[in-house]
Amino acid sequence: MTQDPIAHHDANAQPCTAPLSATLDALRAELGADAVRVGEQIGERAMTDWTRHAPTRPAALLLPRSTEEVARALAICHAAYQPVVPQGGMTGLAGGAIARANDIALSLERLAGxxxxxxxxxxxxxxxxxxxxxxxxxxxxxxxxxxxxxxxxxxxxxxxxxxxxxxxxxxxxxxxxxxxxxxxxxxxxxxxxxxxxxxxxxxxxxxxxxxxxxxxxxxxxxxxxxxxxxxxQRAARHTALVALNGYDAAVNLLRRLSTRFGNDISAFEIMWPDFYDFGVKLTGTRSPFDGAHPLYALIEHAGFDADDHGERFAAALTEALDEGAIRDAVIAQSVADARALWAIRECTAEFPVRLDPINFDVSLPISVIGDFVERCRAALNERWPGNESYFFGHIGDSNLHVTVDGNSIPGVDHHAVYAFVYEMLGPLHGSVSAEHGIGLLKREFLPISRSPTELAAMAAIKHALDPHGILNPGKLF
Ligand SMILES: Cc1cc2nc3c(=O)[nH]c(=O)nc-3n(C[C@H](O)[C@H](O)[C@H](O)COP(=O)(O)OP(=O)(O)OC[C@H]3O[C@@H](n4cnc5c(N)ncnc54)[C@H](O)[C@@H]3O)c2cc1C
CATH class of the missing domain: 3.30.465.10 (Uridine Diphospho-n-acetylenolpyruvylglucosamine Reductase; domain 3)
Known part of the structure; x- marks a missing residue:
């Protein structure tokens, strides 16, 4: 796997004022030895997140059991200017929970329930x-x-x-x-x-x-x-997979269904054929459609009426089909059917295993996303012929995901791909992160989406709340 060269350092970091061993002794005294792991006691889970970027064993892993223990641990680290990286489920897609070799990771896993x-x-x-x-x-x-x-x-x-x-x-x-x-x-x-x-x-x-x-x-x-x-609880939940003529047809369908059902439309996930075909293959299912289509939408209707067995939703899709607004549709007839359709969309969980994923999680006005996808795909193909890229997203909330498979461009520098796509985003005033966050991997691209004044206000808040700069240094800024 080719690692991108994004530096994992913090220009504002201040040196620790106590040796690590003294800080660890103080932590053991407060939390107990079993809550302070070092060396081989630290498993792989604590070394990187779902991106698999730059796996690093932190200097220690803290496992506090209560808010009070988190508080005592931070008081010790604050006094010693010791960096601390909070770790949750490690499913993040921005490298935000990855600690450096001299950082102490603090896992919340024991603070559960x-x-x-x-x-x-x-x-x-x-x-x-x-x-x-x-x-x-x-x-x-x-x-x-x-x-x-x-x-x-x-x-x-x-x-x-x-x-x-x-x-x-x-x-x-x-x-x-x-x-x-x-x-x-x-x-x-x-x-x-x-x-x-x-x-x-x-x-x-x-x-x-x-x-x-x-x-x-x-x-x-x-x-x-x-x-x-x-x-x-929404008692009636119905899932459909719809084949569409293209992006404009998808937006029109979203508007049509929203007008009819309001926010009973709970999901509207778009998959371009590259992603859809990959998802179908990966899940080992058969596409429910006979032929290929320009675009697919996974739509969920979730209402309150337990006696609604999906007739109104099905009628709306049939009407759209009769009018030529959609090309084809299947509606899940059981929970198992619905899960099988969702499995195609959720094949992204396998991306780190099957691909060398270079992930984008951008946000753009809904009106320009279709055009952006076409331009982005054409530009990637021109720059890196033979690249394999996957386009999908939560279009109803203006969120497009793009994953470029680094394996399909042997030796590619991930950073070059990031810079290439984000450069296209800038003039459209898009956001470099719709939902995954900035973390480590998008830090240098944050100014594309935030003005100097916004960044200065963020830095002032950071300094006010964390004057020693110990919390997750090198992330976000
Ligand atoms: C298959 C798959 C599907 C996904 N789908 C989506 C999706 O649809 N939408 C979406 O938004 N994301 C999605 N993600 C990304 C990821 O699941 C989310 O970002 C999630 O919110 C991260 O939670 P986590 O507990 O794993 O956090 P981690 O990865 O452990 O940490 C993420 C960040 O939060 C910080 N952090 C963690 N816990 C705390 C805490 N208690 N206090 C302070 N800071 C903390 C970390 O320092 C880090 O910066 C997906 C990921 C995968 C693998």
Missing amino acids: VEEIDAASATLTVRAGTTLQTAQEAAAQAGFELALDLGARGSCQIGGNLATNAGGNRVIQSGTARDQVLGLEVVLANGDVLSSLGKMVKNNTGYDLKHWFIGSEGTLGIITRAVLRLHP
Whole structure:
């Protein structure tokens, strides 16, 4: 695998004021020896995230069991100017959780579990190390729905989801991770616990501090607990795979279905043929369509009426078919059918195994995405003939993913591919990260999407909350 040469250093880092051994002794005294792992005791999981970028064994791995232990650990590291890298489920796609050899990694995995479901307030209080799937299941058992959902649900953690402000499959219906948060508990760099675990929807009492930490990628504080908003369970869920004439037809279909069903349309995932064919092959399924089509959409309708067996949704698609607005459609007849269709879209979990993925997670106005895909593909083909690239995305929320397989361009410098695609994005005022975050891999491209004034304001917040620069140094900035 060709590693890109993005430097993993922080120009603003300040030297530690205590030897590492003294800091580790202090940590062992506070947390106990079994919560401080070093050397071979640190497994591969702590060395890199889903990108498999630059695997590095950190100087130590901390496994605190409570907010208080996180606080005591950070107080020690703050006093010693010792860098700390928060680690969640390690499913991140921006290299944000990768520690350097002299960093201490702090895993939230022992800080797991759902603490409370308050049915009257429709809230779920959860510890940061809980996997998304565990939180979803707890909500479902109580008759609610946690709106956040993404392919990494079995491994990613609520803390990581909030630190990255994850998007996922249901953003068109319920918003991003940020929109699910009512309260947050965070340990600040100096070990102070900032507890804003309120359950209220309305709370206009000065700055809404929780939003500073959501999407801050572990650079401003370590999230330890959260109060999440619960939604009523949608009893009727129907999934369809639709074949389309092209991008304009997809946008028209999205608008048509939204007009008919409002936000009962919970997912609208677009797959260009390169991605679709790869997903079908990878999952070992057969395409439900006879021939090939210019574009595919995986659409989920989720309503509240348990007696709705999908007739209205099916009728809307039949009408679109009769009018020539779509080329073909299949509707899942069972949960197993629906899973098989989703498996095609979620084949991205296999990308690091099957490909040398160079991932893009860009955001553009919905109106220009189709044109961008055509131009981007043509430009990649001209620059790197024979490259294999995959285009897909959550188009309803203006999010396009592109994965270029580095294996198809032997010896390619990943960085050159990043720079090439981002250069096309700049004039369109697109975002270099729609949902995965900046982390390590997109740091140098952040100025494409943020003005000098915005960057200066971010740096001022960082300095105010983490004056010793110990939290996830070298990420984001
Ligand atoms: C198959 C697959 C599908 C995916 N689909 C989506 C998708 O649809 N939408 C999407 O947005 N993302 C998606 N992702 C990316 C990833 O799952 C998300 O970014 C997720 O939110 C990361 O959570 P994590 O717990 O794995 O975080 P990690 O990878 O461990 O960390 C991510 C960042 O958060 C920081 N962090 C972690 N925990 C904390 C904490 N408690 N406090 C402070 N900082 C913390 C880390 O330092 C790092 O900067 C996908 C990934 C995979 C592998």
